[in-house]
Every structure is written in C-alpha cells, then in structure tokens.
Amino acid sequence: MSNEHIEITQGSKTNFLYSFSLLPKEKFEAINTVYAFCRQTDDIVDNELESTEVKFRNIRQWRVEFEKALNGTSEYALLNQVNKIIKKFSIPIEPFFELIKGMEADLQVSRYKDFATLYQYCFRAAATVGLMCIEIFGYKTESAKEYAVNLGIALQLTNILRDIKFDALNGRIYLPEEDMKRFGYTEDDLLNFRYNDSFIELMKFECKRARVYFEKANESFARENRKQLFPARIMEKTYFNILEKIEKMNYNVFIKKAKVSKLKKLYYTFGVFVKYKLAAVTV
Numbered sequence: 001m002s003n004e005h006i007e008i009t010q011g012s013k014t015n016f017l018y019s020f021s022l023l024p025k026e027k028f029e030a031i032n033t034v035y036a037f038c039r040q041t042d043d044i045v046d047n048e049l050e051s052t053e054v055k056f057r058n059i060r061q062w063r064v065e066f067e068k069a070l071n072g073t074s075e076y077a078l079l080n081q082v083n084k085i086i087k088k089f090s091i092p093i094e095p096f097f098e099l100i101k102g103m104e105a106d107l108q109v110s111r112y113k114d115f116a117t118l119y120q121y122c123f124r125a126a127a128t129v130g131l132m133c134i135e136i137f138g139y140k141t142e143s144a145k146e147y148a149v150n151l152g153i154a155l156q157l158t159n160i161l162r163d164i165k166f167d168a169l170n171g172r173i174y175l176p177e178e179d180m181k182r183f184g185y186t187e188d189d190l191l192n193f194r195y196n197d198s199f200i201e202l203m204k205f206e207c208k209r210a211r212v213y214f215e216k217a218n219e220s221f222a223r224e225n226r227k228q229l230f231p232a233r234i235m236e237k238t239y240f241n242i243l244e245k246i247e248k249m250n251y252n253v254f255i256k257k258a259k260v261s262k263l264k265k266l267y268y269t270f271g272v273f274v275k276y277k278l279a280a281v282t283v
Contacts (some may be wrong), residue, residue, distance in 0.1 A: 023137075025191070030085045030136045031231075037082045038099060038129050045103045047187045055107055063100050063106060093137040094160060095128035102131035111187075112170055114178045115209070119153065121174075126159075127152030129234070138228040146220040147229070151236055154213035157240045161206055164253050165193060179255055193254040201253035210243055230272050 020031050045060045069079035070086075074168040086093060102124025112198035130148030160167070160174040160276065167174060168191055180186065183202040190199075217236060223227070238260050 019231040027136050033081050033085050034132050043102050059104050070136050089135045091132055094151045095131040099128040111173055112176050114176050118176050122156040126156035140224040141222040143220050144225050147217055150213050150217040154210055154217055155239045157210040158243045162258050179236045182226045195252050195254055200251050207247055214240055234268050234272045
C-alpha cells in the first residue's frame with residue numbers, strides 16, 4: 001500500500017484512524033486502502049467546487065473504473081489496490097457497489113420522507129463500510145455481519161444528528177419528514193436553526209432511535225469475536241460518547257459540534273485494546 005492511502009485516511013480527520021491504529025501491519029494497510037476508497041467515493045459527492053452534473057458524471061465513472069479494477073485494469077492505482085485487498089481477504093463486492101449507490105443517491109435526494117428511506121441511505125453510506133471492514137478484521141461467528149450493520153446504522157444516525165447544521169447549510173435535511181411533522185418542527189425552522197421545544201423533543205426522539213441501534217449492535221456482538229472486532233468496539237464507544245454529548249448539550253447542535261477529545265479517543269483505543277485483544281475479557 002502506498003503512503004498516499006494512509007495520508008487520505010489521516011487527512012480526513014475522522015475517528016476511524018484511532019480504531020485502526022493497533023491493528024497488525026497487514027490489516028492496518030488493508031483497512032486504510034479500503035477506507036481510502038470509501039473516502040474518495042464520498043469526496044466525489046461532497047466536492048463543493050463541482051456542479052451536480054459533473055459529480056454525477058464523476059461518480060458514474062468511478063463505478064466504471066471500480067468494475068475495471070476487479071480485473072486489475074483500472075486507471076486508478078487505488079482501485080486496483082482495493083481489488084487486491086478484496087481478493088486477499090475474500091471481501092464481498094456488493095458493499096462496494098452499494099456504497100457507490102448511496103453516494104449517487106445523495107446527489108439526487110436531499111429530503112427523506114420516513115425512516116425506511118433514511119435507513120436505506122444509512123445502510124449504503126455506513127453499514128456497507130462495516131461489512132467491508134469485518135472481513136479484514138476477521139470474525140468467528142456470522143453474527144459479526146449483523147453487528148456490522150447495526151453499528152453502521154448507529155454511527156450514521158449519530159453523524160446525522162451531530163451534523164444537522166452543516167448539512168442544512170448545504171441544503172440537506174436527513175431528519176425524516178414524518179418525524180418533523182410529528183413534533184411540529186418545520187423545514188423552515190431547521191434551515192433557520194430555530195432551537196425550541198419542538199426541536200428538543202424531535203432530537204430526543206432521534207437520539208433514542210440511535211441508542212436503539214447501538215443496543216442492537218451490542219446484542220449482536222458475540223463474545224467469540226471480541227479479539228478480532230476490537231477496532232469496531234473502539235468506534236462504537238467513540239460515537240456513543242458523541243451521542244451522549246449531544247444529549248448533554250440539551251440537543252443544541254446549532255451552537256457547537258459535539259466532539260470527542262483526542263485524550264478520550266486514546267483512552268477508548270487503549271482501554272478496548274487491553275480488554276478485548278490482550279486480556280480477552282468481555283466488557
């Protein structure tokens with residue numbers, strides 16, 4: 001793997017790097033290659049300098065190049081490297097195509113009628129990444145796939161709640177329309193960042209939903225997989241802490257972005273590593 005791939009991951013300033021940092025070299029390099037693919041796919045859609053038409057063309061071309069890469073003939077070295085990782089770790093290709101579909105849909109959809117449609121987006125945008133990663137991490141029971149999906153949904157819902165203001169500034173509202181109507185909070189309210197009782201009740205409801213998926217992830221986490229899946233548990237703890245911060249802010253995500261400190265991330269990283277990987281103790 002080239003240093004370019006690692007730089008993409010580090011440069012993205014996400015929470016993922018902490019959870020990957022203690023993996024063996026071979027798996028660390030593989031996970032960074034896959035994550036670089038995910039980051040690049042997302043960046044095509046988020047490029048503020050390009051028109052929607054150009055983004056559509058670029059994401060479709062990216063899919064074509066990925067298809068070529070499955071035969072090792074893409075013009076992009078990253079995609080050809082992803083193909084090698086797919087073969088080495090026997091990763092199903094469906095999640096890669098689903099991720100691309102999700103990013104393409106992000107160019108077409110900026111509002112979600114109900115949770116069913118939002119769930120599909122969350123699955124494509126996040127659960128797919130989990131399904132890719134667990135094949136590299138390794139696992140002993142098939143419940144790892146259910147864990148990856150539930151955790152991916154939980155992480156994406158937390159992202160959505162954390163980034164409400166940022167997304168609104170870019171014309172996107174991920175909160176389901178049916179939920180907003182239920183609590184009497186309008187699109188105009190959100191686009192103007194109105195923090196009121198309706199918003200608080202709406203956010204309570206959404207945070208409870210995110211908690212449900214964290215709980216589902218915990219329920220589907222098998223003790224037999226604890227040594228292999230410790231990076232996912234680090235992510236779980238980090239994002240659950242973000243969710244708790246949103247709640248402690250009384251849901252006012254308009255005034256500041258809920259973040260986890262570097263010190264806390266390091267605490268989660270080494271704490272989970274010791275308990276799961278070294279001591280093999282279930283927490």
